[in-house]
Amino acid sequence: MGSTGSCMYQLNGKIQHYAWGGFEYIPALLGQPATGEPAAEYWMGAHRSAPSVIERPQGNMDLKSLIESAPENILGKATWEKFAELPYLFKILDVKEMLSIQVHPTKSEAEKGFARENEAGIPLDAPYRNYKDANHKPEIMVALSPFYLLHGFLPEAKLKSVLQSVPEFADLSPVFEKEGYYALYKHVMELPQDSVNKKLQALVDRIVPLYKDNKLDKKDPAFWAARAVVNDPQSKDRLDRGIFSIYFFNIMFVQPGQAVFQDAGIPHAYLEGQNVELMANSDNVLRGGLTPKHIDVPELLKHTRFEPVHPEVLNPVVTATKEAIYESPAPDFVVSRIELQPGETYKHTSTAAEILISIQGQASAGKAGELSLSKGHSVFIGFDQSYKIDCTGAETVIIYKASVPLV
Template identity: 65%
Template sequence: MTTAMERKLFRLEGKVQHYAWGGYTYIPALLGIPAGNTPSAEYWMGAHQSAPSQVITPGGTITLDKLIQERPQEVLGEAVWQRFGQLPYLFKILDVKDMLSIQVHPSKTEAEKGFARENEAGIPLNAPDRNYKDANHKPEIMVALSDFWLLHGFLPHDALQQVLKTVPEFATLTSIYEQEGYKGLYKAVMEMPQEQVNTLLRPLAERVLPAYQANQLDKSDPAFWAGRAIANDPEGMNRLDRGIFSIYFFNIMNVQPGEAVFQDAGIPHAYLEGQNVELMANSDNVLRGGLTPKHIDVPELLKHTRFEGVHPVIIQGSAVQDGLEQLYHSPAPDFAASKIELQKGQVYKSTSNAAAILIVMKGTATITGSDTLALHKGQCALVTNGEHYQISTDNEVVIFKAGPGQF
C-alpha cells in the first residue's frame, strides 16, 4: 500500500464474536462455516480496535484500521476524516438466542470523560470492571432479520402506573414512583440490597416460572421474559436478578423483518430474541443494568440513563434508487443503513463519497467498479471514497449496506 490506491473496491472479512447469549447455527450458516460448540453471537464488520475486519488487497491482507491509518483520505474521504478521524461506524449481524444484558450507552461528551478517567486510574481496557472501552458515543439502529423482540425505554407514565398497580409484588414501589418519578423508582430497585430484591421478586418468580415452563405466556407479556430470565439463570431462585424489574418497567417491542428501531444515548434497552442487522457508532461502551453476571456500576448507570417515558417508534425504510434500495433514516451523523434488493436484470448504481461496507444476506451479486467482485451469501465488500460502482445479479440478491450518515 505504498503507492496511491488505484483500486477502491475490496473484499472484506469480518470477525465472529462468541458471546454466551448467541445462537449456534445462524451466523455459521450465513458465513458458510461449520457450526461449533461455541455460540456465534455477532459478526463484526468495521475498524474497531478490538476486532478489526480484514481487507484483501492486491498487496496482501491488511486490517481495516491499519488501512485507514495508512490512507485515511483515500479510504474515508476528506470530509469524514476531518469530522471523525476514523471509520465512524461499526456494522454487525446479531443472533440473539438468550436475552442480552439491560444496557445504556453514554453520550459522546460523557464517553470522552469516562474513558480518560478510567485510563488515568490505570484500569486495563480488558478489565471486567471497566465501563469505557473507548472515547465514543454509541447510538445504534437495528433492522430486524426475523421476528425480533427487545426492551426499549421506560413505559409511558400511564402504562407504568398500571403495571405498578396490577403486579402485586410491586405495590410497595407505587408510592416511590408517585413521589420521585422514573429516576426515584429505578434508583430504588437498582440500589436495593440483594436480600430485599429476593424478598420482593420471589413470589413473582414462583408465580411466573411455572406458567413460563408450561408455555402459557405470550411474548408480549413481561411475565414471559421474567420467566425466561429466571429459568436460564444458574442462580435460580437463590439470587434473583434485579433486571427483572426492568422487564416490567420498559416497553416490550416486537419488530418484523425489514423494520428498524433507533436507540440513542441514555435509552435503556435489551435485545431479547431474534436476528438483526445492527449499525452503530464505532464504540463498545456499555453501562449495564441487569440480566447479566457482568459488572454493573449503578452510580454510572444512573448518571447516563434518560428517565422519561418512551413511545416506541418503528422505522420503515424509505425507497430510493427507483425502489431498489430502502434507506433507514436516523438522527446519527455517524452512520446510515440501507437494504438493496435486486432481481435478475436490475442494476444498482452508486458513487461512494465516503467508505461503505456491504454484506450479501441472500443470493449472489456482482459488484463492478475499479475491480469486479463476485459475492455470495455471507461475503462482504468495502467500497472506498470516490468509487463509482454498480451491482447486478444472475438471480436475486439482498444486500445490507452501511456508510456514514450525512455524506
C-alpha cells in the first residue's frame, strides 16, 4: 500500500431512503432506474452504519474494513495519527421536502453525549437516541442546482423587523427586545403544543391560501412555513413548532457551484435542491422541528449558538491544475471541484485518502485510465498515489473530490 503499491479502487456508495428525498435525481446520476422509493442521500465513506464497497480483483470489500487492514498506509500517517479513521463522509443530497431544523454538537460535547447515552443503555439504533457516535459534524455543501436553506439566526435588526411585521408574533417582540435570542427561542420551543397550535393557526390560515394561489416568493418565510403545513399530514391536529425557526433564521439562496459551511451549533435546515455535502464522519443530529424523528428540545437549546449570523456564500479558489478548492475552517475535510474539457488531463499525487465522484461527462482515472470516472461513478484513492484523470468524451467533465487538508 501507500507509495509501495497501488491503492486505487472503484467505489460503490449506499443510497439512504429518507422520506424527504426526491425520487429521480440520485438514481439518474447513478444510472439506475427510479424505484418509487425516495432516494435522499448517496453516502460515500466508511461510516459504520453504511460503509461504501470497493471493488477489488480478489473480491469486493467494505471501505471501513479495507482501511482497518492497513490504516497508516491507506490513510497516510498524518491522517491516521490525528483522526484514527477516514475523517469525512461524502454525500450527494436530493432535497425534495425540507429537512428538520437541526444543530450539530462540538467534538467534546459529542464525546460526552455519546458516552452518556451508552451508559444509559440506549441502543445505537434507537429512534430516541441523540448521539450515534462520538464525533462532531461540521459540514460544507456545494449546490448542484439552485438551492434554498435556513442558516443561523437573523441579524438583530432583521429579526426585530420580522417580529414586528408578522402580526401573529407581536407578543414575541418584547421577549426578544428584553432578553435576546436564547429567551425568544426557548420560549417558542418550550410552549405547550396547544399553545403552539393556537399561536400559529391564525398565521397558517393567512398564508396557506396565498401559497396555494402561488402568491408567495421562495425568499419569503411564509412560502416555506405554508409548504411545511400543506405537506404535513398531522397539521390538522398539531402545528409544527419548527415554523417559528423558518421566520427566525436566514433564508439563503445558493447558485450551482457556490458553497455554504455549517459549523457546530449553527441551526440550519435544507429546504430544496440538490447538493454535494462533505462532513466530518458523524451522524449526530439534534433536531428542533419539521420532522417526525426524535426531537429533544433541552439538548437542542444546550448546543445551539444563540447569536446573529450574517450568511456567507463561499466561492472556490481555482488552482492552476483545473481544481477549484472550497476552503473552510474544518480540519477533517476539504472539498474541491475538477472541471476538464474534452482531451484535458488532471494529474495529482494524493496527500491523504480521497474519494471522487463524477457529476457529468465521461472520464477515466488511475495510473493508466483503468478506473471509470464517468457520470455517477466514484473512486477511492489511498494516500501517496500518483494518478491522472482524462476527459474521454465530448462533454465537459465535472468531478467533486473529498480529501483531508493536511500539509
